Amino acid sequence: MANASLLSPTNKHFFKPLLPGFQRNLNIPVKFFSEHIEGKHEGKTVKLRTDASKRTWEVKMDGNRLTEGWKEFVEAHDLRIRDFVVFRHEGDMVFHVTALGPSCCEIQYPQSISHEEGEESGEIEISEREVEENLQKEYDQSSADLNCFSQSVTHSNISNDLVTLPRDFAKRNGLDKGMHEIVLMNEEGKSWESEVRSRMSGQVFIVGGWKSLCSENKLKGGDSCTFKLLQNAKTPVFQLCSRIGESRFVKLTPTLNSLEIGKQHLPVSFTKGNGLIHPGEIILVDKDRVEWSMKLQVDNRGGMHIFGGNDWKSFCAANEVGGGESLTLELIRGGLSPLFKFFSKIEQPSFEAEDRRHKRARVHNGSQETDKGEPSRATKMGPELEKREKTAEKGEPSRASNKSSGKQGNLQKTQACSVTDHVAKVKESVVDTLTSIRRFQAELETMEQKLEDSLQEINKLS
DNA sequence: TTCGTTGAAAAGACGCTCAT
DNA sequence: ATGAGCGTCTTTTCAACGAA
Incomplete structure (x- = not known):
């Protein structure tokens, strides 16, 4: 976004960090409101513009609060907790809005958010179709990540003109059986005909074209490259990507045991690919946007796992994910304090995987009767109980409410809760919320300082 | 050239011990 | 009781080799 006008002293600005609950409404800072709006434009609607869209968004203002229409704006711009929005007053209650991510950098939108026919600046209502498109965009993005695979280049695979295709990737894209013609393509669009073949052993290979592609693109032994499956039709195209193997998405399959001990391994390829190498605190956001603070630990081999104790189990329960799912x-967000968001539940684990897990459970713990007989504690947190808990948690979710529900793990106990228990839970809830707010405040102060520094530098440049 | 086999390495799961 | 750290065992993956 070209922010020349951001530098203009004639345009008044304010910025807002997006805190939990920001989706419903947004408070304009009192000072800004009293100086520029109060007594002049009260009760009017404000118009919001962004560089991401040619559309003008009309949002109702109740007092100093943006209400009706704000949610649509948030959804259309995929604004999230910890983002920042900078409002630039362009006069006559028109604001230009710049969205900044948690890194304090401007959020880049791939293309104009609204680009369909019927787009007029005066159009206010966001259509369901556009909301669906936003969701679809998000889905496509995740699919794109799932349609990538990384491969290391070795002297052997170059000389044999043959390279292994990761099993899960091949399976996911229906390439794990028989023979498939494919096209290898570099970033410039140059292509090489090739084939995907599978073996009795289950290994899947790309045969042919590999040597030429490596030669043409100066890939040599020890290098690593990432391919993206562009079309999974009759002739799939594997395009060489410049990115080296990182994916924002990670699939986890908590076992009953991992839920019990509150420990969940993270694939090394994922942690390394995203630069997650330091132990520390991580934050998981569940499907209700409730935050869970846990720990990221590293073992002596560099393997990483989430350690959350009961919180891990409760987090999974909050997302309706049980053992084996x-x-x-x-x-x-990566870095020293990574932030993960629940993306989706994968409904049907493969039978082989499930069978494997059962086998492991039996091998390692003969007394663990997961198939029948006395269920384990984790099994007690099954769908029925989760459903009841969910019902009980209707309304504004709070971390404490989830935590306490997770800790209960026993329906009878839930029903027998006394007034004292409720008071204790409410107290815990308040304390937790306060802790979250204080943590946010500390982070906000840091971010605010960074932002101000940036503005000062920009002003110097101007 | 194709394909089966093998062995090493990596990853995942689990459990034990110790500290708090 | 819970959390943290670490060791060990099992499983999976894949490069490399060699026979057909």
Whole structure:
């Protein structure tokens, strides 16, 4: 976005960090409101513009609060907790809005958010179709990540003109059986005809074209490259990507045991690919946008796992993911304090995987009767109980409410809760919320300082 | 050239011990 | 009781080799 006008002293600005609950409404800072709006434009609607769209968004203002229409604006721009929005007053209650991510950098939108026919600046209502498109966009993005695979280049695979295709990738894209013609393509669009073949052993290979592609693109032994499946039709195209193997999405399959001990391994390829190498605190955001603070630990081999104790189990329960089921998490922010968001539950784990897990459970713990007989504690947190808990948690979710429900793990106990228990839970809830707010405040202060520094530098440049 | 086999390495799961 | 750290065992993956 070209922000020349951002530098203009004639345009008044304010910025707002997006905190939990921001989706419903947004408060204009009192000082800004009293100086520029109060007594002049009260009760009017404000018009919001962004560089991401040619559309003007009309939002109702109740007092200093943006209400009706704000949610649509948020959804259309995929604004999230910890983002920042900078409002630039262009006069006559028109604001230009710039969205900044948690890194304090401007959020880049791939293309204009609204680009269909019927787009007029005066159009206010966001259509369901556009909301669906936003969701579809998000889905496509995740699919794109799932349609990528990384491969290391070796002297052997170059000399044999043959390279292994990761099993899960081949399976996911229906390439794990028989022979398939494919096209290998580099970033410039140059292509090489090739084939995908599978073996009795289950290994799947790309045969042919590999040597030429490596030669043409100066790939040599020890290099690593990422391919993206562009079309999974009759002739799939594998395009060489410049990115080296990172994916924002990670699929996890908590076992009953991992839920019990509160420990969940993260694939090394994912952690390394995203630069997650330091132990520390991580934040998981569940499907209700409730935050869960857990720990990221590293073992002596560099393997990483989430350690959350009961919180891990409760987090999975909050997302209706039980032992043996899979969920996908999206890495929103890496660094020293990574932030993950629950992305989706994967409904049907493969039978082989499930069978394998059962086999392991039996091998390692003969007394663990997961198939029948006395269920384990984790099994008690099954769908029925989860459903009841969910019903009880209707309304504004709070981390404490989830935590306490997770800790209960026993329906009878839930029903027998005394007034004292409720008071204790409410107290816990308040304390937790306060802790979250204080943490946010500390982070906000840091971010605010960074932002101000940036503005000062920009002003110097101007 | 194709394809089966093998062995090493990596990853995942689990459990034990110790500290708090 | 819970959390943290670490060791060990099992499973999976894949490069490399060699026979047909």
